[in-house]
Amino acid sequence: MARTLPARLADKMGQGRRFDVEVVSEPFTAECEDPSTLMERITERAGAEGWDIVVALTDLPLHTQGRKLVVSLDHEHGLALLSLPALGGFRLQIKARRAVEETVIALVGPRPTGNEEHPQRQPSKAAFAGCLTPIRQGPVDENEGTDLRYVVSGPRGYVRVLAGMVRANRPWRLVPGLSKALAAALATGAVATVNSTVWSLAAALSVPRLVIATVGSIALMIGWLIVDAQLWHRSTENSPEAKLRAKLYNVSTVVTVGIGVLVCYVGLLAVNLVWALFILNDRVFASMTRAPLDAAGYLTLSWFVASTATVGGALGSGLESDEAIRAAAYSKREQERRNMLQSED
Known part of the structure; x- marks a missing residue:
């Protein structure tokens, strides 16, 4: 994905944009760290490295407020946390690439400044889930470093996450x-x-x-x-x-x-x-x-x-x-x- 992502993003964004992709691997532990803590780690790492956009991928099933997390986005700092099992167990490479592309495009889009009422661009829900497992926006607390969150719930969401976990195994x-x-x-x-x-x-x-x-x-x-x-x-x-x-x-x-x-x-x-x-x-x-x-x-x-x-x-x-x-x-x-x-x- 890292090899093809720069060219694909440049083609979709246009306007002479150029993207450089760096891949870093670090251990995440769901037993010790919740999504909010992981977002804080990502924020600290992004500030230390001087990255413009950070999309963190993990094979761990993440939960927030009793729901299965698909992705959390922080438009202000250009950060995203994506749980791969929520994408399901089939065609994972294609789904992951599409999800990352949509996420990056949303994070580099225009942001509101001052009193402007310019809405933030949101990634399409179809980038993360198919028609059999609809996703929806999840609740976000004011003290969280997240302004947009997609979650899945219900039996179909459970089966989708379980299939993704088996695929990761x-x-x-x-x-x-x-x-x-x-x-x-x-x-x-x-x-x-x-x-x-x-x-x-x-x-x-x-x-x-x-x-x-x-x-x-x-x-x-x-x-x-x-x-x-x-x-x-x-x-x-x-x-x-x-x-x-x-x-x-x-x-x-x-x-x-x-x-x-x-x-x-x-x-x-x-x-x-x-x-x-x-x-x-x-x-x-x-x-x-x-x-x-x-x-x-x-x-x-x-x-x-x-x-x-x-x-x-x-x-x-x-x-x-x-x-x-x-x-x-x-x-x-x-x-x-x-x-x-x-x-x-």
Whole structure:
């Protein structure tokens, strides 16, 4: 975004404007700092660096007065704070670029001077939310360093922020981190596929029972990963915003880990099916189970073995290091940020 932003802003603003963009990364901790405190930090940093406009982006879900914050703007000082999870979990790059462009254009626009009644330019609401999740202006206290705030609320806003948090957790990075658990699951599946008792069980199970076995094994894997890596977040505050933040953290962690485990389950199912096609003999199978080994038989056996192997993978996940699944939880990243701030202090 930093590479393309100057040219795009110059084209939109015209009038011979030129923009230089500087990127700075610093840790924010929602557990210790509210949006007002973050705005104060941005103000101090902007004054020290001599910046004209500052747009702060964070992957933390921010709350203000019981509402989920999308963006806060301070036209007087040229400052903005944008919470990326509020943009949702899809097409994040495009949405973030559009939001930053609209914010910068609004901040560099004309400001009222003296007794002039020239209104400040406001960024379009469409820059921050789609038609399915309408946003609205949020209340601003007089003592806050903010003159415009957009928030989302309600179930649709909650789902949008949650999707953005799961996107920030990068669930696709969880699968390679579970290499030892996958190895344990593959070993369990390979042994179970050639076990005659497993053949008989698979042939006798109905589809509802197979579904229950799938849900149970995936739930066991998710629960074990969260407990073993201590990913469950418990807030040390009793405020409503802290409780809501803890709830969002935990739900996003469960969804993120669930996506990773589900991908592993589908992979196990495919590997077990290929292994069964290669190793099993239909006559031996029929003699043991009194059921033909047709396409449905292969699929049912592979399905049941995948559930069994997932339970074995849950045991193997205990061998994983915390770093392997740290990215699946906001609470872990929050702890890292707090440690960074403490070391800097």
